[in-house]
Amino acid sequence: MSCIIINKLTKNYGSVKAVDDITMSVRSGQVFGFLGPNGAGKSTTIKLLTTLIQPSGGSLNILGIDAVKNPLRVRHRIGVVLQQPSYEPTLTVEKSLEKYGMMWNVAKNERKIRMEKLLEDFDLVEIRKKRNEDLSIGQRRRVQVAREFMHDMDLLFLDEPTVGLDPSARRKLLDYLRNKVKSGLTIFFTTHILTEAEYLCDEIAIIDKGKILAIDTPDALKNRFGKDKTIKIHLLKNHQEVTKLLSNISDCTIDFHTGTNITIQSEQSEIVLMKILKILNDNEIEIDDLSAVPTNLEEIFLKMVEENVSNH
Ligand SMILES: Nc1ncnc2c1ncn2[C@@H]1O[C@H](COP(=O)(O)OP(=O)(O)OP(=O)(O)O)[C@@H](O)[C@H]1O
Ligand SMILES: [Mg+2]
Known part of the structure; x- marks a missing residue:
């Protein structure tokens, strides 16, 4: 009722x-x-x-x-x-x-x-x-x-x-x-x-x-709005070659702030993750930390309000 x-x-x-x-x-x-x-x-x-x-x-x-x-x-x-x-x-x-x-x-x-x-x-x-x-x-x-x-x-x-x-x-x-x-x-x-x-x-x-x-x-x-999941991989050392190794993989960004950070943001982040892990493993690059960031309402909210602004 x-x-x-x-x-x-x-x-x-x-x-x-x-x-x-x-x-x-x-x-x-x-x-x-x-x-x-x-x-x-x-x-x-x-x-x-x-x-x-x-x-x-x-x-x-x-x-x-x-x-x-x-x-x-x-x-x-x-x-x-x-x-x-x-x-x-x-x-x-x-x-x-x-x-x-x-x-x-x-x-x-x-x-x-x-x-x-x-x-x-x-x-x-x-x-x-x-x-x-x-x-x-x-x-x-x-x-x-x-x-x-x-x-x-x-x-x-x-x-x-x-x-x-x-x-x-x-x-x-x-x-x-x-x-x-x-x-x-x-x-x-x-x-x-x-x-x-x-x-x-x-x-x-x-x-x-x-x-x-x-x-x-x-x-x-x-x-509905938060299908993109974010996964973060942190490599302890600065592996500059990672950029080249992962150049064929879309949906991931790499930065070298503290060590090497790889961020995967995709609807199929698990599949992308498997591909990246294989490449890292094949090249004997060690992983320091791996974490999944759940989608929160805040991201959805900001996305919707921003889209509403750009539609006007
Ligand atoms: N008495 C009023 N006279 C003129 N404009 C008003 C009046 N009350 C609200 N508005 C306008 O109507 C719109 C909606 O205001 P409202 O107070 O409902 O927003 P809100 O979502 O509660 O915002 P906030 O999160 O800041 O509280 C705003 O553009 C506001 O300037
Ligand atoms: Mg109010």
Whole structure:
């Protein structure tokens, strides 16, 4: 079942097409990642989906509700953490959570229980009495995400929630989100950090200049766009003759930075590797190190965005 169905969605700011004719859907019970460079249209899409702004065209259905016609019904069932920091400077961490619970009409007892749990889960216990204005950027971001969990929701939108978090806080947040998804939440998540998307997301859309370039699972994206595998061979000594020996083999590059480095980049890198190993062996050239570099999402992402730029 899909909890987000977007059809020909468009948002123009003057001549800028921030979101340009997007059609897609998001299945319930997963983490959907929205990836794209600066200005791609990620935040604009989140604002449209959370009914904070009106589309210029197209339709969107959120949790079975026509979001253009019934924005308030949608807002009751979703959570959103926007990209911009938002906090009341003089409120303490615990008061911020408490206030959020009140806004969402959470009963007093329940508010207390949730607050204590969130303070623990988001490592906020020690700073619970601190005022928002005195927090570090990462701490403030953690409060901003934590308070959203004061209420129940079916769908949560997070616009770059991990910005400013250190690696351990980031990992903790991702694991926390994963657990929430296990218990039924659907998450729509934007990020620039590709390893993060790979770690957390079941499906990923790559967006640039308001257009979706690809939607798929991280593995399928790697299979579709990352067929070229890279293998590196390092020879301890500088073997200048290697250039000549391998001159008949395409798909490999050689440099002499520290010793001799041979890099194979090919769809059939294993076959190329076998040929090279044979030549090296026949010429009694010793190998110091051999490693395979797996394709990562970052290379695919850069390739797609670069191609999109050159197509314009
Ligand atoms: N309120 C606005 N008025 C005019 N132009 C806007 C407005 N909001 C966004 N834009 C433009 O729309 C485009 C998409 O912006 P958006 O904020 O959605 O990008 P983004 O993918 O979230 O980028 P980032 O990674 O930097 O957060 C940009 O060209 C931006 O300048
Ligand atoms: Mg943004």
